[in-house]
Amino acid sequence: MVIQAKSDYLITNNVIIRNKIALTAYTEPERSLQRKKEKEMAKYSPNQNALINQAITFATMAHGSQVRKGNQNIPYIFHPIDVANEVIYFSGLPNDEIEIASVLAILHDTIEDTIVTREDVSNQFGIEIAEGVQALTKNTDLPQAEQLAENLERIRAAKPLVQVVKLGDRNSNLKTFPAIWSREKIGEYLDSSLVIAEALGGSSMNLKARLLMQIAENRTRLSLYTPG
Numbered sequence: 001m002v003i004q005a006k007s008d009y010l011i012t013n014n015v016i017i018r019n020k021i022a023l024t025a026y027t028e029p030e031r032s033l034q035r036k037k038e039k040e041m042a043k044y045s046p047n048q049n050a051l052i053n054q055a056i057t058f059a060t061m062a063h064g065s066q067v068r069k070g071n072q073n074i075p076y077i078f079h080p081i082d083v084a085n086e087v088i089y090f091s092g093l094p095n096d097e098i099e100i101a102s103v104l105a106i107l108h109d110t111i112e113d114t115i116v117t118r119e120d121v122s123n124q125f126g127i128e129i130a131e132g133v134q135a136l137t138k139n140t141d142l143p144q145a146e147q148l149a150e151n152l153e154r155i156r157a158a159k160p161l162v163q164v165v166k167l168g169d170r171n172s173n174l175k176t177f178p179a180i181w182s183r184e185k186i187g188e189y190l191d192s193s194l195v196i197a198e199a200l201g202g203s204s205m206n207l208k209a210r211l212l213m214q215i216a217e218n219r220t221r222l223s224l225y226t227p228g
């Protein structure tokens, strides 16, 4: 028997409405299990994770079929979620700032890398989140060589909960490099990572320490594989 479970997601007026699972094809024992689950789930309502769930759905839809640079097997959404994990487990932010920082982490590449605009983010998540994501967005109208310094200046002017997202972002990016990157390119990337660690490290000693550790590890790895 084929069970047809329908779960279309729609975003309307800041609310995600999930269509009810069609129960018609279930057997009675399955229906009974379903009722038990629904009762269990009701304990968690109103949904305490609504904002995070909304951010993940929004970013997943925005990034669509994008994958990580140089690795076709990693759907892009795993990167923002990794950044949220860096913030959650390592930033040391006070508990009441963790949720908003995780939402920022999940959304941090939407304006830079997708068709999503600052207005879209503002409509869905409010002005504070939109400003945070905008601060984390490079100004690509500038020459590439000036983009990082200009961006760091804007991030430094923002709250610590915005700064930790950039530290988490770079920590995430240092976990693996695109296979096509040359040694020079990796070296430059490690140099810029040090600039980020120094500029924003005050917002989280722990994320700064992780970043310095990863920079050192990668430099060692590079020196071990010196050609010739």
Ligand SMILES: [Mn+2]
Pocket: 079, 108, 109, 169
């Ligand atoms: Mn990123």
